[in-house]
Structure formats: structure tokens, C-alpha cells
Amino acid sequence: MNNFFPNKTAFYALIAACFVVCATMGVRQTFGLYSSEFEISGGTSNTEFGLAVAIHAIFWGIFTPIFGRISDKLGGYVVIIPALIFYSISMFLMGNNFISGLWLQVNLGLFVGLGLAGAAGTILTPMITKHFPNENRSKAAGIVTACGGLGMFIFPILASFFKNVSSWQMSFIFFSIILFLMCIPSFFVKLPQVNISTTNTNIDNRSLKEVLKESLAHKGFRLLILGFFVCGFQITLIATHVPRYVQDKGLADWTGMAILALIGFFNIIGTLVMGYLGDKYSKKILLSGLYFLRGITLILFIFLPASNISAVLFGTSFGLLWLATVPATNGIVAQIFGTKNLTLLFGLVFLNHQFGSFLGAYLGGYFYDKFGSFDYAWYLAIILSFIATALHLPIDERPIEKSQATT
Numbered sequence: 357m358n359n360f361f362p363n364k365t366a367f368y369a370l371i372a373a374c375f376v377v378c379a380t381m382g383v384r385q386t387f388g389l390y391s392s393e394f395e396i397s398g399g400t401s402n403t404e405f406g407l408a409v410a411i412h413a414i415f416w417g418i419f420t421p422i423f424g425r426i427s428d429k430l431g432g433y434v435v436i437i438p439a440l441i442f443y444s445i446s447m448f449l450m451g452n453n454f455i456s457g458l459w460l461q462v463n464l465g466l467f468v469g470l471g472l473a474g475a476a477g478t479i480l481t482p483m484i485t486k487h488f489p490n491e492n493r494s495k496a497a498g499i500v501t502a503c504g505g506l507g508m509f510i511f512p513i514l515a516s517f518f519k520n521v522s523s524w525q526m527s528f529i530f531f532s533i534i535l536f537l538m539c540i541p542s543f544f545v546k547l548p549q550v551n552i553s554t555t556n557t558n559i560d561n562r563s564l565k566e567v568l569k570e571s572l573a574h575k576g577f578r579l580l581i582l583g584f585f586v587c588g589f590q591i592t593l594i595a596t597h598v599p600r601y602v603q604d605k606g607l608a609d610w611t612g613m614a615i616l617a618l619i620g621f622f623n624i625i626g627t628l629v630m631g632y633l634g635d636k637y638s639k640k641i642l643l644s645g646l647y648f649l650r651g652i653t654l655i656l657f658i659f660l661p662a663s664n665i666s667a668v669l670f671g672t673s674f675g676l677l678w679l680a681t682v683p684a685t686n687g688i689v690a691q692i693f694g695t696k697n698l699t700l701l702f703g704l705v706f707l708n709h710q711f712g713s714f715l716g717a718y719l720g721g722y723f724y725d726k727f728g729s730f731d732y733a734w735y736l737a738i739i740l741s742f743i744a745t746a747l748h749l750p751i752d753e754r755p756i757e758k759s760q761a762t763t
Contacts, residue, residue, distance in 0.1 A: 360495070365546060366487035369432070370496060372541035373484045374503035376436060377477045379538045380443065382507025383531045384472060385616055386515040387464070388596045392603075393524045398455040402600070406721025408464040409596050410714040413588070415469025416476070417710025421703030423474045424482065428699050432483040432545035439474025440542065442467045444535040451528030471535070477504040477679070478706045480545070481686055482699040487548045491635060493690055497683040498631015504679060505627055508620025516613045567697045571704070576640075576751035580688060581708045583643065586744035587681045588712030590650060590737050594619075594674065597720040601730050605662035615671035622675025630680040639684040639691070644748040646684075650677050651741030658734045692756050 361367045387409060394400040423435040446467035454463055473479065481500045488496045511531075518527035571577050599612025633642055657670040689701050720733045 360488075360492055362488065365548065366484075368544040369487055369546060370484050370499065372544035373432075373480045373500050375541045376440070376475055376538045376545075377480050377500055377504040378507035378510075379534050380440075380472060380475045380507070381477055381504035382509075382511030382620070383443070383447065383535065384468070384476070385508040385595060385620055386511050386527070386531075388599045388616065389512060389515050389519075389613055390524060391596075391600055393519075394455050394460070397453060398460065400455065400460060402597075402721040402724045403718075404460065404721075406596060406717045406719075408460045409592065409717035411461055411465030412469035412472065413592060413710045413713035413717060415466055416472040416478075417707040417713070419470060419473035420479050420706050420710075421700050424479055424699035424703035425697075427479065427483055428697060431547045432480065433542045435474040435479070436542040436545055437539045439471045440535050440539050443471025443475060444532045446471065447528045447532035447535060451525045451532060453525065475538070475542075477501055477682065478709075479699060479703065481682055482690075482702040483545060485686060485690060486695045486698055490691070494631045494634035494639075494683045494687045496631075497686045498627045498629075498634070501627035501631070501679045501682045502624040505620050505623030505675075508623060508678075509617050510620070512613050512616040512620065516610065567693070567701070568704075570756060571693060571701055574692065574756065576688070576692065576753065577701075577705075579747050579751050580685060581705050583647070583744045583747045584681070584685060584705050584709040585712035586647065586740040588709035588714075589716040589740055590654075590712075591678060591716070592713035593716035593720045593733055593737055596717045597724070597730055597733070600724070602662070602667055604729070607662060607664060607667060611664060611667045615667055618668060618671030619675035619678050622672050623678040623680070626676035626678060626680040627683060629676075631683040634684045634687045638753065639688045640748045640751040640753055643681060643684050643688075644745050646677055646680055647741050647744035647748070650674070651738050651745070653677065654734060654738045654741065658731075658738070688751065688753055691753055694755075 361370075391400075391402065391405050394405055395402075423439070427435050446463040449459070449463050449467075477500055481497050484500050485493045485497050514530070515524075515527045518524065518530060595616065598615055602611045602615065603609065630642060630646075653670065653673045657666065657674075660666050685705060686698075686702050689705060690698050693701055716733070716737070719736070720730055723732045724730050
């Protein structure tokens with residue numbers, strides 16, 4: 357079709373994925389803005405709110421490789437559409453005040469988790485990169501992830517708008533409608549039209565059991581899994597608890613919204629840049645540097661005096677680092693193992709990301725209720741940054757048929 361899109365199927369799939377990811381990731385970015393409303397309307401504690409987010413993180417992680425395996429066989433739309441329906445139902449129910457006790461854990465936990473597992477960027481990114489040759493794969497991943505960032509910028513602003521002019525419940529009803537409408541473009545996310553050239557060809561002919569055995573025996577794959585745990589811990593801690601954190605520091609209510617929106621906007625730039633760099637330079641070095649910068653950014657945010665300026669700078673800088681991990685992480689998996697089972701294998705990496713997300717969401721709320729602050733959660737996030745910096749350096753990025761004897 358042109359130098360970037362190999363065919364029309366790839367073009368339509370990428371455009372459709374961008375719309376879907378913008379909505380699913382955008383809605384998810386707003387949840388931290390509602391912790392106070394849930395406390396007032398439903399009597400929800402920070403621990404209960406954090407637990408619900410933690411539950412959806414776990415279900416998101418567990419079902420991503422399962423849905424990934426189905427999409428690898430049948431096409432992305434087969435899992436995206438049912439997932440969007442679950443996600444839409446959860447928003448509708450919460451918009452009608454089903455937010456107390458078990459209802460919160462079912463709606464914000466189970467249903468949102470299933471929705472994200474089948475329709476978030478973590479499954480759509482590998483779905484889409486299967487359509488592209490190795491030299492354009494990180495760019496394609498960067499575009500999809502950047503559209504998720506666009507949603508993360510837009511939807512917190514929409515949530516704040518609805519809260520101010522109508523009610524927080526109305527924002528959930530609006531989100532429910534948007535998510536349901538995303539079923540329409542989802543029909544265009546299909547299997548690749550032809551086999552796309554990949555660095556690795558041998559692994560594509562192996563059985564599922566052989567692929568799993570080979571991948572889990574690979575030292576680099578295990579290190580990538582451990583590193584992505586840190587990513588999950590940090591971004592879910594921030595997205596869930598930073599609005600309450602800045603309120604406790606005496607900053608205006610809009611500051612939390614501004615941080616989340618800025619993260620979303622600058623995430624667009626960060627993921628596109630990482631997608632471009634990932635096709636030119638060592639992905640493991642890029643990831644190592646990214647986690648190091650996350651640690652420095654967190655240190656400055658926590659230990660500098662709280663102000664609107666420091667909040668804006670944090671949202672900007674961490675936004676550049678937010679999901680910039682995804683193109684390089686996805687790219688390493690594809691580079692080592694090929695693309696036939698890419699959605700499944702990236703799903704396994706993402707599962708550990710969600711274990712980190714579970715702890716980030718839950719421990720943030722638990723520490724706050726027990727000690728009256730989020731400090732211990734921030735300290736843990738900083739330490740994990742520098743552990744992840746070291747974990748990525750020994751990863752062998754070579755295709756498995758060339759390196760398996762040494763891994």
C-alpha cells in the first residue's frame with residue numbers, strides 16, 4: 357500500500373485500534389478522580405477503592421493472554437466487542453450508584469478488568485503490530501499507545517466537566533455510551549491479510565506448548581516480565597491515588613485532574629518518540645534509561661515542596677515516561693520470538709505488569725488508611741525504579757534461534 361502500511365487490512369486495523377484504545381484507556385485514566393465521590397456517595401474507604409482497582413488489574417492481567425490466544429486464532433474483534441460490552445455495562449451501573457460493597461468490586465473490579473483485558477492497548481498493540489514488518493513494528497505500537505495517551509488527556513477533562521456542570525454519575529453514563537459505540541470500529545481489527553516478514557521465522561511454526569516452554573526458559577523474557585511489574589506498580593499507584601495525594605498537600609481539586617490529563621497528553625509524545633527510537637536503537641537500553649528517569653522524577657515530586665508548578669512538571673515529565681515502556685517491551689518480545697503468538701506472549705508479560713498494578717493500587721490505599729499518608733508507597737515505587745533499571749541491561753534481544761543456546 358505504501359512504505360508504512362503493507363495493505364488495507366493493516367490500515368483499517370490501526371485506525372480502528374486507535375479509536376478503541378483512546379476510549380478504553382481514557383476512561384480508565386479517570387477512576388482516581390472519583391475516590392472522594394465514592395467515599396461520600398457509597399461510604400467507600402481508600403482501601404476498598406484501591407482494592408477494586410487492584411481486582412480489575414488482576415482480571416485485566418489474567419485474561420489478557422487468554423483473550424490474546426483467541427485473537428491470535430480468530431481475529432481481534434472476536435474479543436474486543438464482548439470486552440467493550442462488559443466495560444460499558446460497568447460504567448452504566450456505576451453511573452446509577454451501584455458503587456457500594458460488593459457492587460464496587462464487581463463493577464470497578466471484575467467488569468472493568470474484563471473490559472480492559474479484551475479492549476485496552478495492552479492487547480490491541482500486539483494485535484496491530486502483527487500487521488507490520490519488523491522495521492515498522494515499534495512505530496505502529498507507538499501510534500496505538502499514543503492514541504491511548506490522547507484518551508488519557510481528553511477523558512479526565514471530560515470527567516471534570518461533567519462533575520462541575522452536572523454530576524459525577526452523568527460522566528459514567530456518558531462513558532458507557534462511548535464505550536458501546538466503539539464496538540463499530542472494532543469489526544475492522546482482523547487477522548493480518550498476509551504473513552508479515554519477521555526477524556524470527558523458526559518459532560512461528562511451533563506449538564503453543566513449545567512456545568510457552570521456550571519463552572519461559574528464556575532469561576531475557578523472564579527479566580522483561582520482572583521489569584514490567586515495576587511499570588504496573590508505578591502507573592496504577594499514580595493514576596489511582598495522586599488526586600487524593602495532591603489534595604492532602606493542600607493543592608486545589610483541579611490539580612489531580614491536571615496531572616492525569618498532562619500525563620495523557622505528554623504520553624502521546626513519549627510513546628511516539630519511543631516507538632521511533634525503538635526501531636533504531638537497543639530497546640533494552642531505552643527501557644533501562646526510562647525506568648531510571650522515572651525514579652528521578654518520583655524523587656523530585658515527593659521531596660520538593662508541593663505546589664501547582666511542581667504538579668504540572670510532574671505530570672509533564674512522567675507523562676513522557678508513562679506508557680513509553682510498551683513499544684519497546686512489545687518490540688523485544690516480537691524480535692525474540694516472532695509474531696505468530698505475539699499477543700499471547702505479550703499478554704504473559706503484561707500479566708506480571710498487573711500483579712504490580714494490584715499492589716500499587718491496593719498498597720497505596722492501605723498505607724493511606726493505616727498511616728495517614730501515601731509516603732511508604734512512593735518510597736517503594738522509587739526503589740523499584742532503580743531495580744528495573746538494572747533488570748533490563750542483561751536482556752539478550754537476539755532472535756531465539758540465534759541465542760537459545762546461551763540463554
